[in-house]
Amino acid sequence: MSVLRNLTYSNHDVFLVDNSKNDAYSKHINAMGIECDWVNPSRKTNNQYMAESQEKCRERAMKGGYDYMFNPETDIFPPCRDIIERLMLAHRRVVSAMYHIGTGRNSHLCISVNTYNQ
Numbered sequence: 001m002s003v004l005r006n007l008t009y010s011n012h013d014v015f016l017v018d019n020s021k022n023d024a025y026s027k028h029i030n031a032m033g034i035e036c037d038w039v040n041p042s043r044k045t046n047n048q049y050m051a052e053s054q055e056k057c058r059e060r061a062m063k064g065g066y067d068y069m070f071n072p073e074t075d076i077f078p079p080c081r082d083i084i085e086r087l088m089l090a091h092r093r094v095v096s097a098m099y100h101i102g103t104g105r106n107s108h109l110c111i112s113v114n115t116y117n118q
Contacts, residue, residue: 007081012070017036017037018037018039019050019053020041039052
């Protein structure tokens with residue numbers, strides 16, 4: 001959670017979706033003051049509960065009237081504090097990015113930003 005709290009872009013909200021076997025972790029996250037919903041993965045394929053999680057985030061952004069939605073890969077949080085600013089520098093409606101995180105002496109950050117004109 002420290003990664004989320006340390007983002008340098010100040011005008012953001014955090015909404016998480018948890019897909020653990022039960023809702024205990026999402027309750028724990030909510031108790032920390034971070035909004036978190038839960039998707040029950042029981043009797044669903046990985047693709048089904050991942051799609052449901054993504055849909056909950058998309059619906060939250062649409063209903064909330066947000067201009068942008070930052071949706072990192074599940075269980076991976078970007079190591080750089082200014083990731084939102086870096087993505088917004090593209091000045092495009094849709095931006096995707098890849099980053100690589102090494103370990104030890106080989107640890108580094110490489111962001112490749114892809115932009116789409118829509």
